[in-house]
Amino acid sequence: MRPAPRSFAHPGGLHNQTPKRVVFGPGSVAGLRDEVARLGASRALVVTTPGRTELGDRLAGEIGDACAGLLPEAVSQVPIELARRGRDKAESMDADCLVAVGGGAATGLCKGIAYESGLPIIAVPTTYSGSEMTGYCGMTIDGVKRMHESQAMRASTVVYDAELSLGLPAAVSAASALNALAHCIDVVPLSSVSPLILPAAIEGARVITATLPRLLADPSSLWARNEMLYGAYLGGAALTGGFALQHAVAHMLGGSFGVEHGIAHAVVLPYVTAVLVERAPAPLARVAEAVGTDDLAGFVWDLVHDVGLPVTLADVGLDASDRARAIEISVSADDHSDDAFLHPDTHDQNRAGNPVPVTGDVVAEIIDAAAAGERPRRRR
Template sequence: MQNFVYNSQPGRVLFGTGTLHQLPQEVERLGLQSVLILSTPHQEEQVSSLAALIGSKSAGIFAGATMHTPVSVTERALEIVSERKVDGLIALGGGSTTGLGKAIALRTDLPQIVIPTTYAGSEMTPILGETTDGRKITQSSPKVLPEVVIYDVDLTVTLPVSLSVSSGINAIAHAVEALYARDRNPIISIIAEAGIRSLFRALPAIAQDPSSRNGRSAALYGAWLCGVCLGSVGMALHHKICHVLGGAFGLSHAETHVAILPHALRFNETAAPEALTTLREAVGHQDPARALFDLGRSLGAKMALKDFGMPAEGVDRAVDLTLETPYWNPRPLEREGLRQLVSNAYEGNVP
């Protein structure tokens, strides 16, 4: 067995159905008195019920969270934090809202309660990606790790199938790269396989019956496991490219993961034979890269970067930015192979 180091991330997780009703007790347990509730604009009505749930301990709602966590949005939220003497944060939503909470926490060290409504998984990580001047910069700090995460299956039942698929495959990407991470370890590999297996089977069930409690529960559980992977070990080429594309072209974070993952896995598979063996078991297919491509395509996901806003001339820019400050990767990066990867994802080719 390989030598390894395993670090467990601190945090409290409540998982199940109806768990949202435990929010007031969690606010009380953390000793909070003035809590700012965060959301995206389209979820503002939904989070108004949270303000009612915690009553006088609500410091109001900031519904300005947006994709890729622009620093300008964080600065506006920080003004409210200061004005209202906020001592804690509640973030309800997907990666955009979670990212905003983390960005505020990085600068203030305020405690966070995160209530995910998608399968993004970032709530389980000490990682923050922020965008400024067309570049997305990623960093890691214990300050941004949420103190409490409340998973309530009930909140995911109305998540549209398209968003369920894109955020679910986004979560799978965390676990795929954890299997060949430089600091991988046997514990995280077990968690990664279980997370991939759960989501790979749950997403078709949700597409067939969006109200399926079994499907929704399995997907949320899988997303939690994959989020643990993201928060415990380093990522590689796939995540680097996705961050580049999001920062440079404003592409949807989750959709970008769907389009890139099969091609990034194909690029790396010969350099990661143990990971490939585990993936074959998890997805039940001898060619995991093709299986992941077919999963997204069969569930109606866009598989071509050109279909959601990337310009053709962006292929070379993406390669340049990826090589400028590359992540560690099991296979050495070279321009020709990397350009082929991005070009295939741009066109939506079968890997």
């Protein structure tokens, strides 16, 4: 008997769309001024976190007289109030493009500013979250992190220069790498991922898991930093295919309980992986094969544990009294009403074809496993 003909459809909009231009390689930030000019811009606003002001000043110098100024105010989880202030600041400075310098906080603030202003973004990532590859942004509104998507938030250009990440602390490197790995694992079961993007998730998982131990053994290795940025690039591309269970739980921890973004992903990833392996074994088997294991959830738990990141919710400040609220927020965060500022095109975490919808019982299973913190048992 012949197999059934292949058939698939994936959503339009921002799904599976990556930035139009990517410049990758050590030393590539030297061309930043040219990238501003390529966009037809002449007043770039450099956006970074308070802790990366020195680097922001350096890159503002690279841009020279085409730089309108520096906004060193980005923070994790992108509070909506900060995005609004940034928008007003960009307008007052007559900025005609945004340059995000740093990790997901800087990129996220640029996305929030760009949503309303329409200003193009040049992203210069120094961590491994991969968010610079997408037009999605999680913004915290009234204590809940909610996902939004817009073409305006997709970077026009991404410049990957591993030399900028050489000083990234080991713990931050590890958490950021687990964030990128989470993108790869979360997207694989989804029907929304393009057949062209899916291999990026699988290769991204291989690169990230193979490189992270080498990077932590020698943080000064430019080769390892460059490879991890490549893994981040692949993980970010994978994220354009969609997101569901992993991100629903991790964003709840970050937006509502103040857990740092990379740590939030790391602490629940082993337990989310265990659920996905049980309910969507075939696609997850491709990831397992790529990373060289026949026990993917246990492999991820070992990785998180061995790099020194937390594997229990107690380690990130949650206890039994938070259980009900954590489940409710994870399930309902994307079921929000219209907002006068964002007018979101809401991503549906329970989109048709998702084999593991974000439901109360599934999230409860993950929360309870993460509360116990035990290495997931291999399912046979």
